Amino acid sequence: MQVLSGTGFRRLEQAVQAGEMRQKVISNNIANADTPNFKRSEVLFEELLQGAAGANQPVLQGRRTNARHIAIGPSGSVPEAQRITDEHDRMNNNANNVDIDREMALLAQNQLGYNVYIQQISHDVKMMRTAIEGR
């Protein structure tokens, strides 16, 4: 028997994992702010979720009869966070593209989002516990 395994909860789980991963990636960017030839990385999750959840896209969905089929249109599954490297712009003369102020702002933004997700997970757990215990 599995409690708390709905799509919404799995989405929250993935969001928290994406938040942890983003924290590590941004810390890595900040640590390498002066490393020559270093390119900064980012974590994509919300964008992938938008594609998977299809909040405001027309619902045109391919039917999958096998788990190995490529999904067409919004699928019910939750995407995993992905790490991508930003190769394009450059910030300094040594081919490094870390803007320390921007990284700090992203770090603070990620912290706030992480807190909200954790609070929502604890809300879900509390609702389930109230329903089970009955008080």
Added chain:
Amino acid sequence: MINQMSLFPVRPAHGPETVEQAGGTPAEMTRSFGDYLQQALNGVGAMEQNASAVTDRFMLGQADVSDVMIASQQAELSLALTSQVRNKVIDAYQEIMRMQM
């Protein structure tokens, strides 16, 4: 849901004869309480669904933190209220069952 709390209209108790008129027959009272509980449970379910929908919109950047917090607190409080009402009813039932005739 919190606004619709009054089960029966409150009337001053004049004597034993008014007690029978207060809520109709026991069967009717039971049914109307059952309806109330059903309605409350549906309300709790709708609020929890609303909370998870707002959380999804927050993930996509379409809702504010305050909306998420308000929706989830509403859901939590209405579940707590419903479960307290249920507990009180069960306590009352057990009290009646223990009564000496």
